[in-house]
Amino acid sequence: MLGADIHGALRTLIAxxxxxxxxxxxxxxxALTNDESPAQRLQTAKMAARAVAVVLLISAFLGEYIxxxxxxxxxxxxxxxxxxxxxxALNMLQAKSGGRYKHTPEEAAEGMQKEAVAVVPLAIxxxxxxxxxxxxxIAHNRSNTWLASGLLVVDILIISLVAxxxxxxxxxxxxRMGVTGINISTRxxxxxxxxxxxxxxxxxxxxxxxxxxxxxxx
Numbered sequence: 082m083l084g085a086d087i088h089g090a091l092r093t094l095i096a097x098x099x100x101x102x103x104x105x106x107x108x109x110x111x112a113l114t115n116d117e118s119p120a121q122r123l124q125t126a127k128m129a130a131r132a133v134a135v136v137l138l139i140s141a142f143l144g145e146y147i148x149x150x151x152x153x154x155x156x157x158x159x160x161x162x163x164x165x166x167x168x169x170a171l172n173m174l175q176a177k178s179g180g181r182y183k184h185t186p187e188e189a190a191e192g193m194q195k196e197a198v199a200v201v202p203l204a205i206x207x208x209x210x211x212x213x214x215x216x217x218x219i220a221h222n223r224s225n226t227w228l229a230s231g232l233l234v235v236d237i238l239i240i241s242l243v244a245x246x247x248x249x250x251x252x253x254x255x256x257r258m259g260v261t262g263i264n265i266s267t268r269x270x271x272x273x274x275x276x277x278x279x280x281x282x283x284x285x286x287x288x289x290x291x292x293x294x295x296x297x298x299x
Contacts, residue, residue, distance in 0.1 A: 089224075090235070093217070095277075096274075097240045098270070099270045099274040102266070103244050104266040105173070105270070106203075106207055106208060106247060107248075109207060110125075110126075110203065111255055113198055123249065125198065125203070127199075128199035129200070130248070132199060133209045134240075137209055137213060137214070137237045140214040141220065144217070145218060156286075158218065159288070160285035162211075162218075162281050163282035163285060164282070169278075171275070173270055173271025174275070176263075176264035212274075217233065217237065220236075
């Protein structure tokens, strides 16, 4: 059981890293904070990382109850989530890291007018978007022990620290990697994410349509 919990936690962590694609967020962070001082950029990175942690923790532990309230099964959510992740993966495979989640001009203006640029659009939806929310909700649904739930919290905290580190080092990373390096990183994460999306879709469809699973096996 311990081994299964650790394996599940590692799988979730890899999925979150692929979806988050912190390297891909570097140029966007620089663009959003180009008029800030180094101290202000540091504060923005901290706020964004905290927002990511809060959003993912709420999604993980309350998301399933929200789904039940609307009468949505986990299997249906897996299929929908797999489709979202696949669309995201296809964008990433084309190195479209900046176009992963679109927000309206009004949302962008609201984010730029406030200190909350760290929250919108940086943390939500750029870092903690639909893909990461789907992943933590499904991971929590699979958590059958307190250890598994605790490991999921650890995964979320690690992801938040990774996001903070990437944003904190955004300027030197951007200089060293360049556009080509960031695009290569985005495509690698996209390939991993596509495989994860297929797994989500397969698991959800096999639960919704047991006959389909039997047909595939035969």
